Amino acid sequence: MFDKTEVKEINRAVLVGLNAPGLSAEENATDESLDELAALLDTAGGVCLGTVLQNKASPDPRTFIGEGKAEEVKELAGRLGADIVIFDNPLSPSQQRVLTEELGVTVMDRAALILDIFAKRARTSEGRLQVALAQYKYLLPRLTGMWKHLERQEGAIGTRGPGETQLESDRRHIHRKIAKLEEELRDVRRVRATQRGRREKNEVPVVAIVGYTNAGKSTLLNALTGADIPANNRLFDTLDTTTRTLEISDTCTVLISDTVGFISKLPHQLVDAFKATLEELVFADLLLHVIDASGPNWREQADVVDRLIVELGAAETPRLEVFNKCDLAGGDILPHGEDIVSVSAKTGAGLDRLLAAIGQRLDAGVRRVELRLPYDKGGVLDALYREAKVEKVDYGETIAVTAVCTPKTLGRVRQYIVEG
Numbered sequence: 001m002f003d004k005t006e007v008k009e010i011n012r013a014v015l016v017g018l019n020a021p022g023l024s025a026e027e028n029a030t031d032e033s034l035d036e037l038a039a040l041l042d043t044a045g046g047v048c049l050g051t052v053l054q055n056k057a058s059p060d061p062r063t064f065i066g067e068g069k070a071e072e073v074k075e076l077a078g079r080l081g082a083d084i085v086i087f088d089n090p091l092s093p094s095q096q097r098v099l100t101e102e103l104g105v106t107v108m109d110r111a112a113l114i115l116d117i118f119a120k121r122a123r124t125s126e127g128r129l130q131v132a133l134a135q136y137k138y139l140l141p142r143l144t145g146m147w148k149h150l151e152r153q154e155g156a157i158g159t160r161g162p163g164e165t166q167l168e169s170d171r172r173h174i175h176r177k178i179a180k181l182e183e184e185l186r187d188v189r190r191v192r193a194t195q196r197g198r199r200e201k202n203e204v205p206v207v208a209i210v211g212y213t214n215a216g217k218s219t220l221l222n223a224l225t226g227a228d229i230p231a232n233n234r235l236f237d238t239l240d241t242t243t244r245t246l247e248i249s250d251t252c253t254v255l256i257s258d259t260v261g262f263i264s265k266l267p268h269q270l271v272d273a274f275k276a277t278l279e280e281l282v283f284a285d286l287l288l289h290v291i292d293a294s295g296p297n298w299r300e301q302a303d304v305v306d307r308l309i310v311e312l313g314a315a316e317t318p319r320l321e322v323f324n325k326c327d328l329a330g331g332d333i334l335p336h337g338e339d340i341v342s343v344s345a346k347t348g349a350g351l352d353r354l355l356a357a358i359g360q361r362l363d364a365g366v367r368r369v370e371l372r373l374p375y376d377k378g379g380v381l382d383a384l385y386r387e388a389k390v391e392k393v394d395y396g397e398t399i400a401v402t403a404v405c406t407p408k409t410l411g412r413v414r415q416y417i418v419e420g
Contacts, residue, residue, distance in 0.1 A: 013041055014077045015051045017088035018065050022058040026265060029053060029088040032297055033264065036235075037088045037110060043235045044117050049080040063102065064095045074103045086113055090265070093142045111138065111267035117235070118270065126188055133181040134269040136174050143170055189279070196283055205254045205362045207246070208281050210309065211290035212301035213261030216324040218242075220290055220345040221258045224355075235263070241280070248355055251404045252363040253389065254285075264304045271311065281314035286361055288354075289321050293335060293342065294328035320357055326350065365407035370418040373399040380413060 015037050017029025031053065038048040052073055054065045063070045064087070077085055084106045091099070091109040099107040115138055118131045209217045213235045221227050225244040243257040259281065260274060271278070281287060287309070291302050302321075309315060323335040327344040334342040341357050343350030368391075373380055381399060384390050387409045392402040405413065 011045065011047050012049055012080070012082045013046050013084045013086050014049055014073060014080065014082045015041070015086050015088065016065065016073055017051070017053045018059060019053060019055050020058050023089070027089055032300075033088050036264070037086065037113070039235055040110070040113055040117065041086065044113060044120070046084070049082050050076060052076065059089075062095070062098055064089070064091060064099065070099065070102055077103060077105055084108065086110070088265075096142065110265050111269070114263070114267055115270065126185075129181055129184050129188070130273040131270075133178065133185065134267065134273040136178050136181070137269040137272070138267065140171070140174050140178075143167060143174070185273070192280070205252070205285040206280070206283065207254050207256040207286045207288060207358060207362075208284035209256065209258045209288045209290060210281060210305060211261060211288075211322075212292065212305055213263045215261065215290045215292040215301070216345050217258045217261065217290050220288075220322070220324060220343070221256065223345045223348060223351060225256065235261070248359040249363060251366040251368055252359050254358070254362060257284075262305050262308050264300070266308070271308070275312070278312050281309065281312055281317060284314070284317055286358065287314065287317050287319040288358075289319055291321060291323050291335075292325055293323040294325040298323075318361060320354075320361070322354060365410075366404060367410060368402065368404045369410070369413075371399075371401040371403065371413060371416040372418055373401060373416050375399065377416070380416065383412070384409070 015034055017034050017037070019029055034051050034053060038051070041048050052069070054069050056066060056069075060066045065073070073085060076082075082105060085099070085103055085108075087099075087107070087109045089109065090111055091107070096107055096109065115131070115135050118127075119135065122128045122131045209221060211217050218227075221242065221244065225246050227242055227244045241257055241259055243255055246254050246256045248254055257280060259278060289302070289305060289309075291298050295301065309317075309319075319339065321335070321340045323329070323340065323342040324345050326334050326342040327347050327349060329342075336342065339357075341350060341354045343354050345351075371384075375398070377399075381390075381393070381401065384401060384403050384405075388406070389404040390401060391404065392400075394400040410417075
C-alpha cells in the first residue's frame with residue numbers, strides 16, 4: 001500500500017536514525033532503537049546491511065538528516081547494494097518524498113515498517129480491518145508524493161488538470177474507504193459492548209495481559225490455560241486477541257485475554273485503529289503487565305507500556321507487574337514487592353504465585369454455599385444459573401443447590417443458605 005512497494009519484496013536495507021535535542025524521547029533515535037528497528041526489519045523479512053546514526057542539533061526541514069549526511073547515506077546504500085532506506089524517526093510526507101528522490105531508493109520510516117508487519121500478521125477479520133484503517137490514514141497525507149511524476153511536467157498540455165483530478169479522486173476514494181472501515185469497526189465495538197454487558201451481568205472477572213512486544217505474553221497465556229497459541233521469539237508474533245477461561249481457584253473463574261504487543265514509536269494510526277481491541281483494557285478488572293526481566297532495556301520498555309496504558313484510558317485499572325523470563329535474568333535477586341510477581345512462563349516457575357496474586361485481587365467475598373429452595377422458588381434457581389456458578393442440583397423435599405456466589409448474589413439468596 002506504500003508506493004506500491006511492500007517490505008517483503010525488498011530484502012536489503014540501510015537503517016538511519018537522528019539523535020537531536022529538539023526531538024522528544026519518543027521521536028529520537030538511539031543505538032538501542034536502531035537495534036530494535038533491525039529486529040523489526042528481520043520480522044518483516046528484510047536484511048540490515050548497515051546503520052547510520054546522525055547527531056544533529058535539530059532536524060533538517062527538507063532532508064531531516066541534512067544534505068551532507070543524506071549524500072553519505074546515498075553512497076553507503078549504493079556501495080552495499082541496498083534497495084531501501086528505513087528511518088527510525090517519523091518522517092513528514094515531504095521529507096519522505098525528497099529523500100526518496102535524492103537517495104534514489106525507496107525510503108520509509110519506522111511507522112510504515114510496523115504497519116507492513118501488522119498487515120502481514122493480522123489473521124482475523126477484525127485485525128485486518130484495524131490494520132487497513134491504519135494504513136489508509138498513513139497513506140492519505142502521502143498521496144501527493146505518488147504523483148511527483150506529474151509535477152515534473154507541470155504546465156505541459158493535458159497533464160495538470162487530469163493529474164489533479166486523479167489525485168483528488170484518489171483522496172475521495174481513500175476517504176470513503178476510511179469511513180467504511182470506521183463504520184465496520186464501530187460495529188465491532190458494539191458487539192464487544194454487548195459481550196461486556198453479558199460478562200458484567202454474569203459477574204465474570206476479566207484479566208487482560210499487556211506488555212512490550214516479545215515479552216512473552218502468548219507463552220504466559222499458554223502456560224496458564226493451555227491455549228496453544230504459536231509463541232515464537234520475534235516481534236509482533238501475535239496480533240489477534242485470544243481469550244480463554246482460567247480457573248484461579250474453586251471459587252474464582254476469570255476470562256483472560258492477551259493483547260497486541262506495544263513498542264516504542266508505535267504509529268498513532270495503529271493505536272487509534274486498534275482501540276476497538278485495546279479498549280478492553282479499560283473494562284478489565286485486572287491488568288497483567290508482562291515485562292521481559294532478561295532484557296537490558298526492560299525499564300524503558302515498561303515505561304512505553306505504562307504511557308500507552310494511560311493514553312488508552314486504563315490508568316485506573318488495577319495492575320500486577322509480571323516479570324517474565326526470570327530463568328534468564330541476571331543477578332540473584334529477582335524483582336519483588338507488592339503487585340510484583342516473577343515468573344518463567346517457559347519453565348512454569350512462579351505461576352502458582354501469580355495465580356494466588358490474581359485470586360487475591362479478584363476472589364474477594366466469593367463463597368461456595370449450600371442452599372435449600374422451596375419448589376415455588378424456581379425463579380431463584382434461574383437467577384443462580386444466570387448470576388452464579390451452579391455446581392450441583394438435587395431434587396428432593398426441596399431443591400438442594402451447591403453454587404459459588406459473589407457477595408451481590410449472596411445477599412439475594414441469604415435466607416436459603418444452609419449454614420454448615
